[in-house]
Amino acid sequence: MSLSGASATTPLTVALAGIVATIAISSFKRWTRTRKPYAFIPGPDPDSVAGYLLDLHNPDGLDWHYSMPEKYGHIARLKGGLFMADALYITDPAALNSILIKQQNWFPESTEFAGRVSKLTPLFYEVTRQLQSKLTAAVAGKPPGQVVEMLDYLTRTTLEIVGTAGIGHTFNSFDDKSKTFEEFHGAITTTIGRQAVPISTIPRVVEENETPCGCGEPLHPSLHFSGRRWPRAAIYVMRPVYLMLYKARQKVLEEGGSAALAETPAGGKDLMSSMIQANWDADEADKMPDDVVLANMGSIVHGGQETTSSSLARFLTIVAEDSDLQQKLRAELQEAKAKKAPGEDLDYVEIERLPLLDAVVREMLRVYAPVTFVWRQTTKDVLVPLTYPIRSATTGEEIKELLIEQGTAVYLGLGAANRSTAIWGPDAAEFKPERWLNRTQLEAKLPGAYSGMMTFLSGAKVCPGRIFAILEMKLILSVLLLAFSFDPISEPIDWQMGIAIEPRVHGREKEGIQVPVCVTTLSV
Numbered sequence: 178m179s180l181s182g183a184s185a186t187t188p189l190t191v192a193l194a195g196i197v198a199t200i201a202i203s204s205f206k207r208w209t210r211t212r213k214p215y216a217f218i219p220g221p222d223p224d225s226v227a228g229y230l231l232d233l234h235n236p237d238g239l240d241w242h243y244s245m246p247e248k249y250g251h252i253a254r255l256k257g258g259l260f261m262a263d264a265l266y267i268t269d270p271a272a273l274n275s276i277l278i279k280q281q282n283w284f285p286e287s288t289e290f291a292g293r294v295s296k297l298t299p300l301f302y303e304v305t306r307q308l309q310s311k312l313t314a315a316v317a318g319k320p321p322g323q324v325v326e327m328l329d330y331l332t333r334t335t336l337e338i339v340g341t342a343g344i345g346h347t348f349n350s351f352d353d354k355s356k357t358f359e360e361f362h363g364a365i366t367t368t369i370g371r372q373a374v375p376i377s378t379i380p381r382v383v384e385e386n387e388t389p390c391g392c393g394e395p396l397h398p399s400l401h402f403s404g405r406r407w408p409r410a411a412i413y414v415m416r417p418v419y420l421m422l423y424k425a426r427q428k429v430l431e432e433g434g435s436a437a438l439a440e441t442p443a444g445g446k447d448l449m450s451s452m453i454q455a456n457w458d459a460d461e462a463d464k465m466p467d468d469v470v471l472a473n474m475g476s477i478v479h480g481g482q483e484t485t486s487s488s489l490a491r492f493l494t495i496v497a498e499d500s501d502l503q504q505k506l507r508a509e510l511q512e513a514k515a516k517k518a519p520g521e522d523l524d525y526v527e528i529e530r531l532p533l534l535d536a537v538v539r540e541m542l543r544v545y546a547p548v549t550f551v552w553r554q555t556t557k558d559v560l561v562p563l564t565y566p567i568r569s570a571t572t573g574e575e576i577k578e579l580l581i582e583q584g585t586a587v588y589l590g591l592g593a594a595n596r597s598t599a600i601w602g603p604d605a606a607e608f609k610p611e612r613w614l615n616r617t618q619l620e621a622k623l624p625g626a627y628s629g630m631m632t633f634l635s636g637a638k639v640c641p642g643r644i645f646a647i648l649e650m651k652l653i654l655s656v657l658l659l660a661f662s663f664d665p666i667s668e669p670i671d672w673q674m675g676i677a678i679e680p681r682v683h684g685r686e687k688e689g690i691q692v693p694v695c696v697t698t699l700s701v
């Protein structure tokens with residue numbers, strides 16, 4: 178029955194199937210056209226059907242990022258795979274300027290704080306002296322060139338600095354048994370370590386979820402962000418600390434007014450106390466809501482810790498490899514110190530004005546930007562101009578303006594833009610501090626807030642901690658270079674992409690992130 182029925186309806190079935198197929202093909206074509214609006218833009222073929230995401234976040238993918246402008250131009254199409262829309266990878270100066278500055282309202286993100294960085298110099302020194310004595314003790318009585326895992330020391334230093342000078346809180350980071358350091362650092366790294374989440378989204382997640390500290394509703398049982406489950410420990414550990422600090426500052430202000438902040442840890446000079454004080458003094462209409470202040474605390478700690486320790490570790494490997502550069506930097510510092518009274522530290526302006534140290538830090542931040550890329554999503558169709566026109570892969574036409582459609586994910590390649598040969602010249606990927614010593618030759622093409630590089634971004638979302646970070650790094654490096662000399666270990670260090678780029682010893686990757694360096698104390 179079914180066989181004869183089937184055979185009787187065959188022509189009809191075939192006709193119907195033909196109609197359905199035609200409709201399906203034409204809808205599929207329309208769907209692909211609308212879903213793939215950037216098909217004319219050259220870009221890499223993804224390694225998997227999942228599309229570009231695995232390549233974009235691949236820890237071993239630094240070269241994938243850095244080679245993007247050279248291989249595909251300054252706007253590249255990122256193919257979305259089976260179920261995902263295409264995205265764009267952008268390193269074009271005019272497009273970056275448009276996205277980050279001119280039309281930033283349509284590429285949202287935000288939270289901000291203002292710093293009074295020069296006043297923080299004594300706090301930076303206080304913490305850095307602790308680092309110096311710990312390191313001195315670690316190599317004391319041992320032969321010169323003692324191998325020391327420096328990343329751990331630098332991590333402790335940067336967390337302690339961002340704690341004291343950023344939010345007025347000590348993690349007792351130099352105490353090897355400090356539970357608060359272990360817990361908090363663990364929480365930071367589990368939150369951002371491998372999860373490739375934009376830095377500034379974390380505090381919002383922290384903020385949106387209460388903790389069982391007696392100050393709000395219990396933590397949401399299934400905390401998700403971007404399809405990932407957030408480690409609950411991170412939220413449990415961080416949130417109570419921020420809330421406790423905030424409430425303590427408010428209590429001080431309520432009981433003793435602004436002047437009483439001087440009695441709080443860090444003498445009330447930390448960025449957060451300044452912000453809470455400014456908020457306290459502001460007219461009611463201008464006050465920041467509590468949750469914004471709290472979110473800013475999270476941003477400061479997250480934004481300021483791994484980025485800075487990763488950069489400092491990079492610096493040490495550079496000077497360890499290049500003894501000539503190391504000696505020149507030391508000589509510059511010794512000359513500046515010789516002008517000071519014995520035991521007196523270089524101040525903010527003096528540290529800022531050391532030309533070679535400045536050039537090395539700038540070049541390091543350009544070539545080895547700790548944040549490889551940031552992510553944005555358009556909230557409406559936006560037309561962006563291009564410095565380097567795209568040659569359409571389909572028509573060969575030259576495209577000088579690109580329509581980025583609403584909802585498109587755009588990835589701004591900070592590290593790649595910093596190494597584009599079109600922008601920086603044929604030696605763009607080389608570490609050459611001298612390019613900053615003769616600054617008149619450098620014409621800023623990128624809209625980056627710091628020396629025309631994208632390392633700290635620009636526009637409303639520029640890193641508010643950049644001056645803090647640069648002073649912090651220069652100060653730590655100046656103290657270290659005057660007290661110790663550094664030599665490389667025999668194995669090379671490999672760098673992989675995390676939220677900040679992460680070092681591992683070649684062949685010893687299983688030991689985890691580390692930067693062992695041979696350290697010798699210098700006789701003063």
Ligand code: HEM
Pocket residue numbers: 286287288289339343375376377473476477478480481482484485488546547548551552632633634637638639640641642643645646
């Ligand atoms: C070498 C060191 C640093 C680098 C390369 C760096 C880079 C960046 C970048 C690229 C962003 C933008 C992220 C995005 O929009 O998704 C950012 C945001 C931020 N950074 Fe930094 N940063 C550094 C150090 C610091 C320090 C020391 C602090 C604090 C004292 C800090 C505080 C922040 C904050 C609060 C944000 C979030 C701003 C917002 O959400 O609007 N950063 N940083």
